[in-house]
Amino acid sequence: MKLVVVGINHRDTPIEIREKGSFLHRTLIEGIRTLLKEDAIAEVIILSTCNRSEIYVATRNPSEASDILSQFYMTEKSEELEPFLFVKKGRDALVHLYEVVTGLDSMILGEDQILGQAKDALEKSHDINGCGKYLTKMFREAITFTKKVKTDYKISETPLSLSSTAVKHIKRQHPEDYGNKKILIIGSGKMGVLALRYMKAEGFQNPYMTNRTFHNMDECEAIHENVQVVRYENRYDIIPEMDVIITATASPHVILKAENMPQINKPLTVIDLALPRDVEEAVGNIDGIELLTIDHFKDIMDEKMAYRQEIAKIIEVEIQSEIDGLLSWVTHAKVDNMVKNLNEKSRQLANETITNLCGHLELSEKEAEYLAKIVRSKFREMVMPPIKQLKSLDNEEAIIGIEKTVTYLFPEKPAKLVLGDQKNDDTAVI
Template sequence: MKLVVAGINHKDTPLEIREKGAFLHRTLNEAIRTLLGEPDIAEVIILSTCNRSEIYVSTRHPEAAGKILTDFYLSEKSAELAPYLFVKKEREAMVHLYEVVTGLDSMILGEDQILGQVKDALEKSQAIKGCGKYLTKMFREAITFTKKVKTDYKISETPLSLSSTAVKHIKREYPKDYGDKKILIIGSGKMGVLALRYMKAEGFQNPYMTNRTFHNMDQCEAIHENVQTIHYEDRYAIIPEMDVIITATASPHVVLKADEMKPLHKPLTVIDLALPRDVEEAVGNLPMVTLLTIDDFKNIMDEKMAYRVKVAEKIAAEIQDEIDGLLSWVTHAKVDNMVRDLNETSRQLAEETIENLCGKLNLTEKEEVYLAKVIRSKFREMVMPPIKQLKSLECEEEIIGIEKTVTYLFPGIQDKKPLAEQNHDDTAVI
């Protein structure tokens, strides 16, 4: 199997276009199932965040898979994505995955939240049997590597995310009395909870929270003893009292509309961290309102940025070494596939022989059982010598050469099961 990734990200894709490529929970599951129906795609993981929409697949045919993914984005999401779509294959795709998970490819270099988002993407795919041994291995190795380098380089001691950057921005805007400012967080999901946690750490005394379903509110009260919960329906009424609003919901619709906003008697900063966006663009045109979106944080640098840039260079070099090891694992895993294919071919031939002979010979039930036992045994004996030889291979060049030979001599051996079915076979997926 080989890795292919296609998608869009913050580097060159405007926010309004990234919105069109985003996957919500329902559309994400539907997309995985749809793509698994393609014969050239074996496994699928979709990573959809406020800064990126990326589909990772395992495939035997990278060129075909790349085209399938670009066509899928353009037909199922929007034709407007065309100028911004990228496709990376094999080693380039592996390096990209590692750079994403470590935060080297993030808008805020070295951010922490992406690691949790990658874990969630893996778990969501696993929950609906969207990925098997290959993508699970790739993602778990990238996650493990990221944890290691964050520990080695002490990056976790200065946590970064959009939520933390937003809170630091508020602190810079009100350097003398930020602790007394009234701040409303709309959304009690991960980003909202993170924002509250950072507020507690930075000394903000007056946080308010609201959410359509009020989930996680007990957790929020445990994080900050002063947090006040507001009924979602009352959010517009309390806004004139606020100094700052942070929105971070997973809603497919806007949660703040300009024509619903009450007149203000003091400046209000609205920070929209959601994708799709939570706040109607017209809100930013209202008197006394400053509206910031996630793209406004691209150029915000904090005091630790120089250190993270230096660390990023070291991590990038380590990624290349890590990929070398991972590619070696992939190559040696080809042996497992050839062993599986030989066993499966032997089993199928044995069963066909048994069925054929039992259909032509007038045998008793006892004789049929004996005949089946002998035939299965002989077919297993037939493949044991080549299997032992395969398992003794160590040289990568030999393994690749043998695989090409097996594919040439038995052109249908890898196609005995559809790729989508191989995806769920724990014994063989590389």
């Protein structure tokens, strides 16, 4: 198996294009199931966040798989994605996966949220049998490695994510009286809850919160004792009172439209952290409203960023070493699978031979046991030399070549063993 990833990310793809390639839960599940129907694709994981949309697959034909994924994006999402799509295969794809999960490829270096998003992507695929042994191993190893380096190097010791950066931005905007500013958070998912946690930590006293459903408002009230819950249908009514609005929903449609915005009597900052975007672009054209999206935070640096950049260089080296070990595991796993398959084929053919011989010969129980022992021993002897040769291999290309040969010689469903009628035929076909 080889790893292939195709997708778009924040590095060179504008937000209006990124949102065309994003996956909501329903479309993500549909996408995995659609791609699994392709013969060239064995396993699929889709990682879709506000900064990226990436499809990882396990395949025996990387070139064909990458073409399928690129075409999938253009057919199922938008042809506008084509110039922004990147393709990575083999080791390059593995390095990319590790850099994504560790936060080295994030808009905000070393941010924390991507680790949880990678776990979620793995779980969603696993729940519908979208990934097997290969992708599960790759993602789990990247996740385990990330936990280790975050512990070793404290790269995320100071909380840093889009939510925390948005809260810090508000604090910088109002250095003297930020604590008294009224802030409405729309969305009680992970990003919304994180924003509320950071507000509590930074001393914001007047948070408001609303969501289409009230599924976890008790949790929000436990996080910040002053949080005021607003009914979703009343969200426009309280906007004139607000100084800041942060939106972070999973809605496929805009939730704040310019035509529905009330009269604004004081400056209002609207921070849209969602993808697809929550806020209609025209809202930013209303007098007194400053509209910020996730792309506005690309250049914001926190006080720990210089340290993070130095640590990132060290982690990049460790990633290369880690991948060396992982690829070695993959190489030897191929050998282990071939050895297992040869042993299984040997046992299967031996048992079929024993069954056929015992069916044609009149043997006592003791003779049948002896015959079975001899046949199994001879079949075992037959496969032992190739097994020893397989275990001595350490070159991946040689292993792949042998794997193809073994697959050809020992197909998944071998021809049924048939013994000729010994009364009329001196030969027994096996």
